[in-house]
Structure formats: C-alpha cells, structure tokens
Amino acid sequence: MPTPVRRNHERSTQAYRRACRVIPGGVNSPARAFGGVGGQPIFLERGQGPYVWDIDGHQYIDYVGSWGPLILGHAAAAVVAAIQEAVHQGTSFGAPTEAETELAELICRAVPGVEMVRLVNSGTEAAMSALRLARGFTRRHRIIKFAGCYHGHVDSLLVQAGSSATTLGVPNSPGIPPGCTADTICLHYNDVEALEQAFAEHGPTIAAVILEPVVGNMGVVLPTRPFLDAVRELTRRAGALLIYDEVMTGFRLAWGGAQEYLNRLGLQPQDGPDLIVLGKIIGGGLPVGAYGGRADIMKHVAPVGPVFQAGTLSGNPLAVASGLATLRQLEKTRPYEALEKLTSQLCQGLAALCRSVGIAHQMQQAGSMWTLFFQDQPVTDYRTALASNTKRFARFFWGMLERGIYLPCSQFEAAFVSTAHTQREIEATLTAAREALQDCIQEA
Ligand code: KE4
Numbered sequence: 001m002p003t004p005v006r007r008n009h010e011r012s013t014q015a016y017r018r019a020c021r022v023i024p025g026g027v028n029s030p031a032r033a034f035g036g037v038g039g040q041p042i043f044l045e046r047g048q049g050p051y052v053w054d055i056d057g058h059q060y061i062d063y064v065g066s067w068g069p070l071i072l073g074h075a076a077a078a079v080v081a082a083i084q085e086a087v088h089q090g091t092s093f094g095a096p097t098e099a100e101t102e103l104a105e106l107i108c109r110a111v112p113g114v115e116m117v118r119l120v121n122s123g124t125e126a127a128m129s130a131l132r133l134a135r136g137f138t139r140r141h142r143i144i145k146f147a148g149c150y151h152g153h154v155d156s157l158l159v160q161a162g163s164s165a166t167t168l169g170v171p172n173s174p175g176i177p178p179g180c181t182a183d184t185i186c187l188h189y190n191d192v193e194a195l196e197q198a199f200a201e202h203g204p205t206i207a208a209v210i211l212e213p214v215v216g217n218m219g220v221v222l223p224t225r226p227f228l229d230a231v232r233e234l235t236r237r238a239g240a241l242l243i244y245d246e247v248m249t250g251f252r253l254a255w256g257g258a259q260e261y262l263n264r265l266g267l268q269p270q271d272g273p274d275l276i277v278l279g280k281i282i283g284g285g286l287p288v289g290a291y292g293g294r295a296d297i298m299k300h301v302a303p304v305g306p307v308f309q310a311g312t313l314s315g316n317p318l319a320v321a322s323g324l325a326t327l328r329q330l331e332k333t334r335p336y337e338a339l340e341k342l343t344s345q346l347c348q349g350l351a352a353l354c355r356s357v358g359i360a361h362q363m364q365q366a367g368s369m370w371t372l373f374f375q376d377q378p379v380t381d382y383r384t385a386l387a388s389n390t391k392r393f394a395r396f397f398w399g400m401l402e403r404g405i406y407l408p409c410s411q412f413e414a415a416f417v418s419t420a421h422t423q424r425e426i427e428a429t430l431t432a433a434r435e436a437l438q439d440c441i442q443e444a
Helices: 010-020 077-087 098-110 123-138 192-205 225-238 257-264 317-333 336-357 382-386 390-402 423-443
Strands: 044-048 051-054 059-062 116-120 142-147 184-188 206-211 241-245 275-278 289-293 362-366 369-373
Touching: 059 423, 077 317, 098 116, 098 289, 098 317, 116 123, 123 142, 123 206, 123 241, 123 275, 123 289, 142 192, 142 382, 184 192, 192 206, 192 225, 206 225, 225 241, 241 257, 336 362, 336 369, 336 423, 390 423
Parallel strands: 142 184, 142 206, 206 241, 241 275
Antiparallel strands: 044 051, 051 059, 116 289, 275 289, 362 369
C-alpha cells in the first residue's frame, strides 16, 4: 500500500520550539500537546468549513472542531458576520446587555429543565459554579463524579479514577490540598451497584452527582438506562441534586441536548436533571459557559441569593453574538438527523475497514460524536476504555494526519462531524483510513 510521503512540518517544529520557551509544553491546554500520540503538535493558522491548514501549508479535514464548539464548521458565515457586527459596537461593557438575555432565553427555550441560566466564560467555570450552587442549596458537601468524565480543571473534581468501591477522592494533581477532594467520591460510570453503595453510606451528606449524560471524555460512551434511572432516583430520594454536564453534548446531540437524544433512544428517565452545565457550542468558538436549571435553585445565586459567583467578561457581547448566531442557525436548520446520518456513514465505513484488515475495534457513536476504540470489547466505563490499544491509536492518528485527516490526538476523546462536512470529506477520510489501517497492521 502506498504510504504517504511524510509531510514537512518544519515550520510547526520551529514554532513549537519557540512556544516551549514561554508557554508550558508550548500549548495553552494539555489536550493539544499530542501527549497521547507522541511527537509534537502541529501549529494551525486557518480554518474554513470542514478544513484547517497548518503553518506548513498542509490542508486537513478537521474532526476536532476546536474540541466541539464548531458544529457549523470553521468561519461559518453567519457567525463571522455576527462577530464583525458586534465588535464595532465594542467588545465588553461590564454591564448587562439585551443580547445576554436573548441567549439566556434561547437556552431556556431549548434545554429541558432550564428555567434560569447564568452565563460564564468556560465549561470549567460553569461546572465549578454549579457544584458550589448545589452545595449552597443543599447545605451539604459531598459530590459524586465518575472516572473518565471530565468537568474541567475544577480542584474538587481532579481526583483519582476511583475503584469500583466508593473511593473518597485523592487529588490527581499537585497543588490541590487533600481537603479539596476529601468530599469527592469517584465511582465508575454505569456502575449501579457502586452508586447504590455510595448513597447507602453517604446519602444524607451528598450535595450532588455530576456526570456527562453521554460521555465524550473517555471517548464516546453511552449510559445504560438502569444507570440513569439509579442516578435520578437515588439523588431524588436523598435530597441531592443531579447535574448533567452538557458542555460537550449540549446543542451537539440534539436541539435539546443529551436529554432529547437519550429520550429518543429510550435511555432518559422521565425526570431530568436539576442543573445543567453548558459550554463549547453556546459560544460558537468564543469563550462562553453557562449553568442553569430549576428557578428555585438558580435563585440562590448572587445577587438574588447567597451563593457567590462573578466574572468580568461573563456574557460579553462579542462571545454572546457568536453563540447566538450559532444557536440561531441550529434552531433554524435543525441539522441533527443529517449530521447523525453522515456520521454513521463515516463510522460504518471505518468499522468495515477495520474488519477487512482484521483489526480489533469498537466503533462508538452518539449523534455527530464518535470514537474508534482499538480493542475488542464494548467500552462502557473508564476501565474498559483504558484497555484500548493506545499504541495502535497513535499509529492510526499519524497515518491519518499524514494523509490529511486531523483527528483528536488521544484515544480518549470524541471526534466531531460538523454541518460543513459533506459526502466528499467522508469518502476522502475513508480512503485515507484504508491505507492508515494497513500501516497499523504492519506496525502491530
Ligand atoms: P472548558 O473549561 O475547557 O471550556 O470546559 C471543560 C469541560 C467541561 N465539561 C466537559 C464535558 C468537557 O468536555 C470540557 C472540556 N472538554 C475538553 C475536551 N475533551 C476540552 C479540551 C481542552 O481541555 O483543551
């Protein structure tokens, strides 16, 4: 099989060396550091539709989409126009604007269970604020999270991947005092028994359970119905709050996010979460996060209530204009069925190619999110995710990159299809994958 002429990444190499002198690891987020695939990150300089170009002039079909925000593709006309119009009015005032209310109203209209919402600047800030609100509202301290779910770099959530037993959190980063994680219980996703045990032991002290309702951060993993039923029933019974972290899935899986998507699959319990965390797509590529939910809970947030949270640039007009333009386009076009269909074509094609060369694989998809796990068992939690052949993933990643396909640089991430991707990009991706998978066999 022809292996591609290795692309020249000379300018990226120079840029990386220069960046490393002044930025830790040369990147402003470790997710971009290529740690999971080896080598050095390539530096990008332009995006248009489903494509990005690196500083050595190479073009790629992009399945990262800035890690989820760019559901409309790069430099979508409506988004660019909205930002251009807004920027001439000024970038930020530190005062309320009507556009923020319009974005909040749209989110309340779209996301089931959101009666009020507060805009912030990132998914991390939204998750951190939602946890503080849950603790303030319930006057309890304990939080339950699940290994493999990521909610941003919140001190209290950076805990070891728990064993199946109820493991009180141990920080998994220096700089986090043990006290920050002492009230965090880390369980395995889809593990109903461990959840029941945790509530049996700690129920009256649990403020909230937070989870990704469809996981993207260990690769794409779907919940089971019994798991979501247990999460909802146990929190309700114990007087704890249920928080859906939809930073990745909000406006990604459906107009109503994961709740609507899971409902269609018969996986969403009748009663939804009490609070929802949002980010990524609601900023359309500019920094916007949000948390919202029941009005009686949200009214505990300052200045109405005692739970403090603030932010200089929260809801700034530029980011809100970008988010509003994105969501209005999604509301108008409702591209979700078409997105899922195109993504299924890609996923089925990749799975067929793996079968044709005899590579163990698990193709896991939710809407326009997908992960090709290199292993032979379904991935249902962090333990099974970690059983994947990450060396083979790295080989596949580089084989695809050299053939002009830009995938997330980790086996434990979701890839994304945008509304800018067409049949053409899917076919080109499958052509590249046919050769890249052959390389994987030779390198096994
Ligand atoms: P940010 O603070 O990065 O905006 O959002 C944190 C966050 C919260 N919740 C979920 C479900 C998320 O996926 C994220 C961020 N996702 C990662 C990618 N898996 C962002 C990439 C990065 O950290 O650079």
